[in-house]
Amino acid sequence: GAGVSQSPSNKVTEKGKDVELRCDPISGHTALYWYRQSLGQGLEFLIYFQGNSAPDKSGLPSDRFSAERTGGSVSTLTIQRTQQEDSAVYLCASRRDRRNYGYTFGSGTRLTVV
Amino acid sequence: QQPVQSPQAVILREGEDAVINCSSSKALYSVHWYRQKHGEAPVFLMILLKGGEQKGHDKISASFNEKKQQSSLYLTASQLSYSGTYFCGTEQATDKLIFGTGTRLQVFP
Helix, strand or coil, X not given: CCCCEEECCEEEECCCCCEEEEEECCCCCCXXXXXXXXXXXXXXXXXXXXXXXXXXXXXXXXXXXXXXXXCCCCEEXXXXXXXXXXXXXXXXXXXXXXXXXXXXXXXXXXXXXX | CCCEEECCEEEEECCCCEEEEEECCCCCCEEEEEEECCCCCCEEEEEEECCCCEEEEXXXXXXXXXXXXXXXXXXXXXXXXXXXXXXXXXXXXXXXXXXXXXXXXXXXX
């Protein structure tokens, strides 16, 4: 597609439930990133996929968070047993190449845990 | 590890200039700049690779001092459309960005 697509755009869930957030990157972009942005805050790195390499999971805040990328394209971020502090906008970004290219971000998924 | 941006907030009248600074304690491979408007995703402005280059387009430019691990974003003759929050993102040897604390810019008529 022309841009990075994320779904759902909004998700309200009850505390303790599991949620799945989806990201469809730009075709041909080998790198895919997940960030989290709490209200009025900056962007917190979560996880990074590059081609067939093992993902960089160093930013995942707890073992309740996991992500996978299937076929080098679509990625799913899963949060198990959601907590209220998980409420945030989850942003996905993709990039074609390390040099000379910036990230293209999706519109994000606003997650609210009640 | 998170780069520090200054100032935290800037208020301008149309036509005025502004400088936003980004400083890191780590050796950097590149620095990115993004602008985020309220309720929207961040939008890429430019990337500066190590080598101390300066880049720019339109009335927005940036520099990267590799020795000091500092970058500055220059906005000249500001327009209403420049309003938003500006983030720098720094990249080390690993291929991921760590974003700064953000600078909120407001331009008034």
